[in-house]
Amino acid sequence: MDRRDFIKTCGTVAVASVLDPSLFSQVLAQQQDGMFQSYKKALLVKPDGKPIKEEDLKPHVSYVFFYPYAATPCYLLNLGEAVPPAEVKLKDGRSYRWMGGVGSKKSIVAYSAICSHQWSYPTPQYSFINYYPPDKPSETTKRAGIIQCCAHLALYDPKRGAGIVDGPAEFPLASVVLQEEGGMFYAVGILGKDQFQQFFENYRTELRQQYGSTARARELVERCTVTEVEKYIKAVVRC
Ligand code: FES
Numbered sequence: 336m337d338r339r340d341f342i343k344t345c346g347t348v349a350v351a352s353v354l355d356p357s358l359f360s361q362v363l364a365q366q367q368d369g370m371f372q373s374y375k376k377a378l379l380v381k382p383d384g385k386p387i388k389e390e391d392l393k394p395h396v397s398y399v400f401f402y403p404y405a406a407t408p409c410y411l412l413n414l415g416e417a418v419p420p421a422e423v424k425l426k427d428g429r430s431y432r433w434m435g436g437v438g439s440k441k442s443i444v445a446y447s448a449i450c451s452h453q454w455s456y457p458t459p460q461y462s463f464i465n466y467y468p469p470d471k472p473s474e475t476t477k478r479a480g481i482i483q484c485c486a487h488l489a490l491y492d493p494k495r496g497a498g499i500v501d502g503p504a505e506f507p508l509a510s511v512v513l514q515e516e517g518g519m520f521y522a523v524g525i526l527g528k529d530q531f532q533q534f535f536e537n538y539r540t541e542l543r544q545q546y547g548s549t550a551r552a553r554e555l556v557e558r559c560t561v562t563e564v565e566k567y568i569k570a571v572v573r574c
Contacts, residue, residue: 370431371512373524374403375555379411379513386519387561389413389438395468397564399448399457402511402522406542406552407531408448408457409511409522410482411561412466412493417441423496423507423527431527433496437513437520445511445522446497449530450484452504454537458545461570466493475574476501482508485574496527506530522559 379387379400392398394415402409418436425431436442448464449456455463464484472479475488481500482491489502497508509527513520535542539549546552564571 370429370528371524371526372529374522375557376514377402377522377556377559379520379522379559379561382560382562384560388518389440389443391561392438392443394442395466395470397466398561399564399567400445400522400559400561401556402445402559403525403555404531404552405554405556406546407534409445409559410448410466410564411443411445411511413438414442414444414480414494415440418444418494421495421498423498423510425507425528426499426505433510433526434512437515443513443520444493445513446482446491446493447509447511447525447529449508449534450486450489450504451506451508451528451530452484452487452489452502454530454534455484455486456534456538457564457568458541459567459569461572462564462568463572463574464489465564465571465573467573471573473574483574485572488574 381387392413394413398411400409400411417440420435421433422430423433436444450464463486466482467473467479469479473483482493487503489504490500491497491508492500496510499507506528509525509529511522512524512526514523542552543549
């Protein structure tokens with residue numbers, strides 16, 4: 336996609352989302368060469384069940400929620416500044432347009448928290464893949480403002496669609512497409528190359544233990560409870 340097409344596409348999707356939110360997913364799907372998959376539209380809520388608002392999301396604090404399936408974790412971040420759309424490149428030469436942050440400051444972003452390298456993911460016990468805020472750089476890579484997976488040091492840039500910064504990952508983290516309506520936030524689909532199939536195959540036993548059955552782990556969600564990572568995960572492993 337050249338720069339002119341890229342800007343034109345951003346404008347078209349933005350207009351569609353304002354005029355008719357139902358057009359949003361259709362336009363996005365048509366323009367993303369199969370890189371966008373719409374799922375159930377799911378409201379993001381606080382642990383008390385009330386819709387999450389922009390002011391509930393503290394800048395540079397990591398939040399976890401599950402979308403599009405009951406067992407697939409995602410990170411929600413308020414990056415504290417406007418995050419413009421970006422073109423995200425894949426190693427196979429393809430690219431797609433990531434639409435940037437949402438909210439009044441365009442600072443809120445969400446990504447799958449399943450590492451695209453070998454599917455490390457946050458569990459209630461521990462997490463190797465985490466966001467490193469600007470004031471807490473990684474001791475190993477000295478980088479900050481990144482999502483880093485300590486399993487094999489894959490680095491992703493949350494300000495640019497979770498594109499690859501460094502390390503062994505072949506693909507960016509998949510993006511959760513968020514829509515804001517009346518001050519509430521909805522997840523509507525996944526943009527990019529998701530790792531859900533590999534995730535479910537690789538962690539079949541663990542997910543069955545945690546959710547009671549594979550079918551339950553694969554249930555599509557309609558509401559997503561957003562929890563601070565530090566409250567959900569016992570040991571956040573930083574490196
Ligand atoms: S599983 Fe994340 S870097 Fe390998």
